[in-house]
Amino acid sequence: MSYEVELKAHVDDPITLKHDIEQQPGIGEVCCEEKDDIYYALAGQEPLFRLRMERFGPSFQNLSGNVRFTRKYKSLKDGIEVNEEVEFLSSSDQAEYAHAFFLSLGYEVYIRKTKRGYSYDWAFDETLSPLHIELVEIASLGWFLEMEFVLETAERVPYARTRLLEVLSLLGVPQERIEERYYMHLLKDFS
Template structure:
């Protein structure tokens, strides 16, 4: 179990940002990615956990993946998420069976989400782990820059938060572009009007 420290920001000029990411010194990538998520709840309540089929590869026509089961304890401060995660994985061909299993236990679909885009990794020092960066289109919501650290020690969270804000500026975005709401709530608000 680790601590996920994540920032996401709206992107208006996708082509320029992708070009900047591709030219960033020390960055690895891009890797093409496709993530299909189902969030589950009970009795129309809040989402309890997520089932994700995630696929990666050198092109969108050549993707391989896995199935990821995730439960998060979430917190949000100034648009930056700090989540404690519990995860495990399975083969992606288990997606239909896992979905049917959860429905059979009485869970309901809270919301579905699809993200498609590019994944990068940036290592910069020994204090923090590599920074995971994604430039993704969230179906129905538009393009976003996502940056996250997965930390083992909670005491590194403030340093990670500061670094994320610095990187946002480095990539030409300002604090006004930060989206402080969770994707699932943005998507849910579209379905409930």
């Protein structure tokens, strides 16, 4: 099990921000990505887990991927998420079977989310895992900057939170742009 320390912020000018990210010293190569998520819940309840079809590549014309199954134990403080997660991968041809299996167990589709954009890894702090950055468009919600550290233990969570806010400032995104709600709740408000 790992701990994700992450934030997401609304972005008004993704082209400029993409340029600014790519100008940072030590930033990794850009990777194009598409992610289609289905969140499952029992009737009338909050979602329990997610099925994600994810595709990555050097361009949007050359993507390949897999299916990721994720169960998160979530917490949120001041717009920064700290999530414990349990997950595993399968080949992309298993998505349809997994979906049918979950529906057969009585789960319902709570919400679907489509994300398309760019991702980077940045060795921003030697004492933490590489910072994962995504600049993505969420269908019907707009553009977001997502950043996360993945930690093995919870002891470094406060320090990782501080470093996320420093990077946000470095990239010129005001803290007021942090979105404190989960995507699934934002999407549910629009459905």
